[in-house]
Amino acid sequence: MAPSQEHLKITPTKDGSTTLYSPQFKQHYHNPNGAVAESRHVFFETPGVPDAILRNETTVIFETGFGTGLNLLLLLEYLNQSSQKSKAVYYSVEAFPVDATTAMHFDFGDNPFLNHNKMLLVDIFGSLKPGLNAIEISGQITLHLFIGYFDQFFKQVFINKRVDCIFHDAFSPEVNADLWTADVFRNLANVCKNDAVLSTYCAATSARAAMAASGWFVARAKGALGKREMTIASLNPEKLAAFKRVDESRLAERYINREF
Numbered sequence: 113m114a115p116s117q118e119h120l121k122i123t124p125t126k127d128g129s130t131t132l133y134s135p136q137f138k139q140h141y142h143n144p145n146g147a148v149a150e151s152r153h154v155f156f157e158t159p160g161v162p163d164a165i166l167r168n169e170t171t172v173i174f175e176t177g178f179g180t181g182l183n184l185l186l187l188l189e190y191l192n193q194s195s196q197k198s199k200a201v202y203y204s205v206e207a208f209p210v211d212a213t214t215a216m217h218f219d220f221g222d223n224p225f226l227n228h229n230k231m232l233l234v235d236i237f238g239s240l241k242p243g244l245n246a247i248e249i250s251g252q253i254t255l256h257l258f259i260g261y262f263d264q265f266f267k268q269v270f271i272n273k274r275v276d277c278i279f280h281d282a283f284s285p286e287v288n289a290d291l292w293t294a295d296v297f298r299n300l301a302n303v304c305k306n307d308a309v310l311s312t313y314c315a316a317t318s319a320r321a322a323m324a325a326s327g328w329f330v331a332r333a334k335g336a337l338g339k340r341e342m343t344i345a346s347l348n349p350e351k352l353a354a355f356k357r358v359d360e361s362r363l364a365e366r367y368i369n370r371e372f
């Protein structure tokens with residue numbers, strides 16, 4: 113197994129929730145202006161996850177980079193708030209898992225639900241083994257957390273085109289370039305339903321070009337907390353009708369010509 117992240121530093125963000133700083137990648141896990149607020153905006157509200165939860169009996173999500181597990185806890189909160197008794201299957205991959213002692217120090221600010229459920233994360237981090245970990249959470253979420261590298265996941269785990277939402281939450285392309293290639297987005301496309309939606313905080317042209325080169329339709333969306341833009345993508349262009357699309361063929365051409 114890849115080693116745990118060493119010397120991760122817990123840092124407060126401006127909405128009162130904590131994030132981590134990774135000395136290995138020299139980057140925070142979330143926007144310093146608000147970890148919870150950013151995750152809600154980028155991965156839940158903009159791609160319409162609350163509606164997907166209402167529509168589907170079971171919503172299937174794939175996350176790149178489990179990190180602190182914040183998105184998993186937010187999903188549990190959305191499922192609890194939903195009037196339907198819907199469920200979720202949550203696939204996530206993490207090469208450098210946080211240890212349980214670090215998770216004990218997470219703070220979700222003024223959100224009582226997240227703070228109350230923090231011990232779920234502590235228990236998860238305390239029980240992880242290399243490879244695929246299947247964990248039932250409150251009868252509402254089946255978590256399949258792969259401890260290993262992203263590309264190993266796709267060699268070892270088969271998901272039959274059933275993913276509704278992708279949370280692409282890698283560190284930025286400058287420091288984590290291997291998670292922003294056309295091959296990565298092709299692997300993600302291969303596990304998705306045709307009208308799945310991919311969201312990411314990243315608005316880099318190179319990232320959008322890699323998506324376009326692997327068959328995704330790509331659009332700009334309003335960024336979180338002072339960031340001008342984020343990116344949303346789908347294999348079905350109708351899912352992006354509310355957003356301003358980029359010129360995918362031009363970007364794909366630039367990617368193929370190795371302009372990035």
Ligand SMILES: C[S@@+](CC[C@H](N)C(=O)[O-])C[C@H]1O[C@@H](n2cnc3c(N)ncnc32)[C@H](O)[C@@H]1O
Nearest residue numbers: 177178179180181182206207208261262281283
């Ligand atoms: C931005 S953080 C994820 C934040 C997380 N979603 C959260 O809410 O806390 C990126 C994560 O990707 C992980 N990572 C980096 N490279 C990876 C790789 N090649 N395969 C799997 N995970 C990787 C890092 O260890 C880190 O936890």
